[in-house]
Amino acid sequence: MINKERLFATFIELCSIDSEPTCERLMADRLTELLTSLGFHVTEDDTGGKIGGTAGNLYARLEGTSAGEPLLFSCHLDRVVPGNGVKPRIERDYIVSDGTTVLGADDASGLAAILEGITALIQANKPYPTIELVLTVAEELALVGSRHFDVSQVASRVGFILDAGGSVGEIVIQAPEQIKFTAVFHGRKAHAGFAPEAGISAIQIAGVAISRMVLLRIDAETTANIGSIFTSGPTNIVPDRCELQGEVRSLQSAKVQSHTASLVEVMERAAHEFGGTVEISIVPCYPAYTLDRNSEPAARAARAAARIGVPVRFKSTGGGSDANIFNSRGLPSVVLSCGYEKVHTTEERIPLAQPVLLTEWVLAIIDDSPAK
Ligand SMILES: [Zn+2]
Incomplete structure (x- = not known):
């Protein structure tokens, strides 16, 4: 039923469309065109305007031809930078980029599988339940697109997010909460040669604070990282400003809170010791979720994977996805592995067999849909 040539052509076309975060206009237009031609009713929300982007989230609905429950x-729609000017090509058994950009298989792999699956269903005249699609923008910016999406318009009781690395058959049922923080250290300017004792170095405060932080792997379910330090100035001035940006993640909300508190304490103590100050702002990005293996979306994805003959594996991830948002808003959702490798790097690639298996998986999930 699946047409591999058409699937690969769609995959490659989608990868070729520029679609870095908040610049998804071309991708949103092309998806709208393709889905409309399949019979979907497509609407776009106003998230683009709210987040300074060129496109909003797409919600698409295809009325079912069977009595099954909607899915x-x-x-x-977006992919990480460098994600414009992608030149995908088939090299041996993989689809790859030319090495100067990511491939964008994250998340073109999922999009292509859905398009091919629905096309195949329609052409084969097979019955299908009502299918709903949510195609988000700016997912790669800590899920900012889905955070603006109105989940209440979704009729389905369960969701399948096609958006994880790893082999088809792997099902993500657990993901962490994340917060991001910004800390601005303030010291006092002084001439570094004539009167350094009159100055307070914001860089030195930040350095001492960082040296006291517990970072990276905190425990099996908790991580923390400083991603940026912003400051610049001439060498002859004691710097009075230094900004840090970091994040904390954990599968347990209490651990996010307690580890963040420990970092705040370290930064405030260092600022105090040097006679400086620090302003810290903490932004929650998304909540954690844990779904049972027997929960409806997990069990259905597992049954479908078994039916297409791939090994089923439930896994926990250290990364967030739109499933964090959907789960937190009462729409139980698992994330399906889409087969891509070395994600978020210019070596990103996907074995040719994987998009085909992913399409089969989508079809098997739809076929399993129980009667209403
Ligand atoms: Zn992704």
């Missing part, structure tokens, strides 16, 4: 599939 939600979801992908994101």
Whole structure:
């Protein structure tokens, strides 16, 4: 039923469309065109305007031809930088980029599988339940697109997010909460040669604070990282400003809170010791979720994977996805592995067999849909 040539052509076309976060206009237009031609009713929300982007989230609905319950599939339209000017090509048994950009298989793999699956169903005249799609923008910016999406318009009781690395058959049922923080250290300017004792170095305060932080792997379910330090100035001035940006993640909300508090304490103590100050702002990005293996979306994805003959594996991830948002808003959703490798790097690639298996998986999930 699946047409591999058409699937690969769609995959490659989608990868070739520029779609870095908040610049998804071309991708949103092309998806709208393709889905409309399949019979979907597509609407776009006003998230683009709210987040300074060129496109909003797409919600698409295809009325079912069977009595099955509606099902939600979801992908994101954006990809990480460098994600414009992608030149995908087939090299031996993989689809790869030319090495100067990511491939964008994250998340074109999911989009292509959905398009091919639905096309195949329609052409084969097979019955299908109502299919809903949510295609989000700016997922790669800590899920900012889905955070603006109105989940209440979704009729489906369960969701399948096609958006994880790893082999088809792997099902993500657990993901962490994340917060981001910004800390601005303030010291006092002084001439570094004539009167350094009159100055307070904001860089030195930040350095001492960082040296006291517990970072990276905190425990099996908790991580923390400083991603940026912003400051610049001439060498002859004691710097009075230094900004840090970091994040904390954990599968347990209490651990996010307690580890963040420990970092705040370290930064405030260092600022105090040097006679400086620090302003810290903490922004929650998304909540954690844990779904049972027997929960409806997990069990259905597992049954479908078994039916297409791939090994089923439930896994926990250290990364967030739109499933964090959907789960937190009462729409139980698992994330399906889409087969891509070395994600978020210019070596990103996907074995040719994987998009085909992913399409089969989508079809098997739809076929399993119980009668209403
Ligand atoms: Zn992704």
